[in-house]
Amino acid sequence: MSNAATHAGTHDHDHSHDHHDHGGWTRYFTTTNHKDIGTMYLWFAFIMFFVGGSMALLLRAELFSPGLQIVQPEIFNSLTTVHALVMIFGAVMPAFVGFANWLIPMQVGAADMAFPRMNNWSFWIMIPASILLMASFFVPGGAAASGWTLYPPLVTQGGIGTDMTILAIHLLGASSIMGSINIITTILNLRAPGMTLMKMPLFCWTWLITAYLLIATMPVLAGAITMLLTDRHFGTSFFNAAGGGDPTMFMHIFWFFGHPEVYILILPAFGIVSQIIPAFARKPLFGYASMVYATAAIAILSFIVWGHHMFTVGMPAAGQLFFMYATMLIAVPTGVKIFNWISTMWRGSMTFETPMLFCIGFLCMFTLGGFSGLVLSIAAVDITLHNTYYVVAHFHYVLFPGAIWGLTAGVYFWLPKFTGKMYNETLGKWHFWISAIAFNITFFPQHFLGLAGMPRRIPDYALQFTEWNQISTVGAFLLGASQLIFLYNVVTTIRSGEKAKDKQWEAADSLEWTHLPSPAPYHTFETAPVIK
Amino acid sequence: MTELAYQAEMREEQRRNSRATLGKLLLIIPVMLMFCASMVPLYRQICEVMGISASKAVAQNSQVDFSRKVSVQFDAGLNRNFAWQFVPVDKQVEINPGQVVTISYRVTNKMSHATTGRAVPSIGPVEAGLYFQKLACFCFSNQTLQAGETRDMPVTFYVDPKLPKDIGSIVLSYTFFNVTDEQQKS
Numbered sequence: 001m002s003n004a005a006t007h008a009g010t011h012d013h014d015h016s017h018d019h020h021d022h023g024g025w026t027r028y029f030t031t032t033n034h035k036d037i038g039t040m041y042l043w044f045a046f047i048m049f050f051v052g053g054s055m056a057l058l059l060r061a062e063l064f065s066p067g068l069q070i071v072q073p074e075i076f077n078s079l080t081t082v083h084a085l086v087m088i089f090g091a092v093m094p095a096f097v098g099f100a101n102w103l104i105p106m107q108v109g110a111a112d113m114a115f116p117r118m119n120n121w122s123f124w125i126m127i128p129a130s131i132l133l134m135a136s137f138f139v140p141g142g143a144a145a146s147g148w149t150l151y152p153p154l155v156t157q158g159g160i161g162t163d164m165t166i167l168a169i170h171l172l173g174a175s176s177i178m179g180s181i182n183i184i185t186t187i188l189n190l191r192a193p194g195m196t197l198m199k200m201p202l203f204c205w206t207w208l209i210t211a212y213l214l215i216a217t218m219p220v221l222a223g224a225i226t227m228l229l230t231d232r233h234f235g236t237s238f239f240n241a242a243g244g245g246d247p248t249m250f251m252h253i254f255w256f257f258g259h260p261e262v263y264i265l266i267l268p269a270f271g272i273v274s275q276i277i278p279a280f281a282r283k284p285l286f287g288y289a290s291m292v293y294a295t296a297a298i299a300i301l302s303f304i305v306w307g308h309h310m311f312t313v314g315m316p317a318a319g320q321l322f323f324m325y326a327t328m329l330i331a332v333p334t335g336v337k338i339f340n341w342i343s344t345m346w347r348g349s350m351t352f353e354t355p356m357l358f359c360i361g362f363l364c365m366f367t368l369g370g371f372s373g374l375v376l377s378i379a380a381v382d383i384t385l386h387n388t389y390y391v392v393a394h395f396h397y398v399l400f401p402g403a404i405w406g407l408t409a410g411v412y413f414w415l416p417k418f419t420g421k422m423y424n425e426t427l428g429k430w431h432f433w434i435s436a437i438a439f440n441i442t443f444f445p446q447h448f449l450g451l452a453g454m455p456r457r458i459p460d461y462a463l464q465f466t467e468w469n470q471i472s473t474v475g476a477f478l479l480g481a482s483q484l485i486f487l488y489n490v491v492t493t494i495r496s497g498e499k500a501k502d503k504q505w506e507a508a509d510s511l512e513w514t515h516l517p518s519p520a521p522y523h524t525f526e527t528a529p530v531i532k
Numbered sequence: 533m534t535e536l537a538y539q540a541e542m543r544e545e546q547r548r549n550s551r552a553t554l555g556k557l558l559l560i561i562p563v564m565l566m567f568c569a570s571m572v573p574l575y576r577q578i579c580e581v582m583g584i585s586a587s588k589a590v591a592q593n594s595q596v597d598f599s600r601k602v603s604v605q606f607d608a609g610l611n612r613n614f615a616w617q618f619v620p621v622d623k624q625v626e627i628n629p630g631q632v633v634t635i636s637y638r639v640t641n642k643m644s645h646a647t648t649g650r651a652v653p654s655i656g657p658v659e660a661g662l663y664f665q666k667l668a669c670f671c672f673s674n675q676t677l678q679a680g681e682t683r684d685m686p687v688t689f690y691v692d693p694k695l696p697k698d699i700g701s702i703v704l705s706y707t708f709f710n711v712t713d714e715q716q717k718s
Contacts, residue, residue: 217564
């Protein structure tokens with residue numbers, strides 16, 4: 001993707017009025033160009049994806065056999081915690097923001113994001129945040145070891161590493177809020193003449209709704225972790241039972257943020273998939289309006305289901321029933337989306353290039369993850385499965401083939417537009433098939449482990465769980481290795497890929513394909529296009 | 533030229549609109565922060581209004597026999613020449629066998645000088661005496677009241693769940709004896 005930048009350099013003489021592009025090493029610090037910032041976001045996310053993945057492999061290596069071999073329990077807990085935080089706040093969310101930066105201005109026909117300077121800032125504050133998060137491993141007491149949910153009282157006992165984690169989350173939250181403000185403002189105000197809201201590509205729609213979710217929930221998380229911080233250092237007792245506080249209160253507040261957060265992690269992937277499937281089925285998206293309404297319905301419902309994360313904390317039966325039915329209700333708009341994607345493919349002239357393969361993989365595996373989610377939503381069943389590997393299997397089924405494959409499909413799909421070069425299709429297919437097989441080897445056995453009663457977040461386990469854990473670990477290393485194919489493919493594409501066509505995918509119909517060359521020039525739509 | 537002017541005008545309008553949107557969006561942040569802070573009292577209020585209470589689910593004491601009730605009546609009496617007022621605060625309670633209960637008697641010294649009394653309990657019917665367990669009681673010990681003083685004297689007891697089924701009510705009776713003289717002698 002740095003190639004897009006060098007290419008942009010050659011465009012400079014066309015845009016002599018450009019004051020932003022300094023060149024030299026300071027360029028990326030001061031850039032306000034949405035494509036530069038998008039590129040930085042995507043590389044940042046890619047690096048964090050490998051960092052978080054390495055942590056996961058350490059965890060799986062420890063779980064290869066019962067007993068303690070590689071890491072001590074404290075380190076194991078820290079790795080579990082930071083793996084989750086890195087993947088959520090460091091990999092998936094920045095990657096989606098990267099796509100939003102690259103694509104939204106081009107797709108709505110705007111010259112740039114609405115607030116370019118804020119855009120620069122929202123990227124760069126992620127750097128100190130991630131340094132804080134990673135450096136917490138090397139301070140006395142180690143990194144936060146309370147799980148990414150940061151439940152008290154465990155979290156109030158941690159060392160300075162916990163404070164560093166909390167501050168890192170504050171910064172990452174601020175970054176997300178700024179990114180969201182930029183995205184909403186761009187979509188609402190900077191659309192080209194004729195680009196009505198209901199004509200926007202679905203990626204813009206899903207991001208618009210996601211951005212509202214972020215603005216509404218990030219302050220709630222910030223409030224909750226600020227209370228943790230004052231409990232730890234300033235003698236307050238929000239969550240400290242000894243002072244009259246209530247640890248359950250943290251769980252309620254955290255999951256009021258936490259549940260919309262899981263939709264923040266998946267809705268933009270829905271958007272990406274909604275653009276790729278029509279391109280390879282060579283049919284317009286089935287039920288565009290219902291897709292928009294379904295996305296909004298999911299977002300609204302996501303605010304009233306947080307209790308299903310805490311069925312076991314002692315909740316009145318009426319509360320459990322409410323959260324159970326509300327949770328099940330979400331399956332309806334989600335089902336509408338799945339139905340629309342399948343209908344889009346129905347009788348289409350389909351071809352199966354790498355982005356399409358990842359989308360179809362997304363569709364199958366995400367639906368499976370949705371089903372295990374429905375199982376968990378039943379309050380009576382959840383009491384047995386709560387905090388077991390069944391839950392781990394469930395959320396990896398929706399996050400890996402959901403969020404990560406959505407992103408991967410997006411990278412393969414738009415790489416030709418970003419870089420002007422075509423990726424290696426054979427390597428892409430290898431990447432998909434190895435990922436698909438390895439993913440299922442890794443996570444499918446975890447359903448069995450959970451049903452058999454293996455708790456999550458433990459470094460050691462009873463002997464009868466050994467075989468499935470070994471299979472899962474083997475799968476995990478294969479899955480990790482397959483991501484190296486991805487990295488290699490992206491790097492070689494940028495360095496020496498074949499030249500891509502302006503409209504690489506014949507049925508892609510959003511503005512970046514129909515109106516712009518490949519690679520997309522550094523400045524686009526300085527004169528707004530008119531959409532009929 | 534008109535096209536350029538149109539574009540410039542459009543950009544200017546977009547800039548103005550963006551500012552307005554920014555203001556509205558920034559407002560959401562403090563609103564949600566306040567929402568976060570008010571979530572718990574709100575949640576409690578809703579549960580209270582809707583009659584949803586976690587306290588109903590509290591575990592019950594398995595040593596209490598909830599299948600039947602026993603009525604316990606309280607009686608108070610005074611020995612001769614004793615101007616105290618001595619009455620039970622509650623005349624009767626309905627309890628489950630095994631349940632620990634605290635009731636109290638009210639004593640007032642109507643005499644013009646300090647007096648010491650001592651109470652002796654009695655339980656009827658006599659068979660019930662074996663199953664009536666007093667955990668704390670003012671009886672058998674000297675109680676000195678100043679002139680005109682009033683005092684509440686608690687009794688904590690339970691009825692053993694092994695109480696025979698045919699006993700449906702028990703009377704606990706106390707009689708206060710004036711022991712002022714005895715005390716002065718000793």
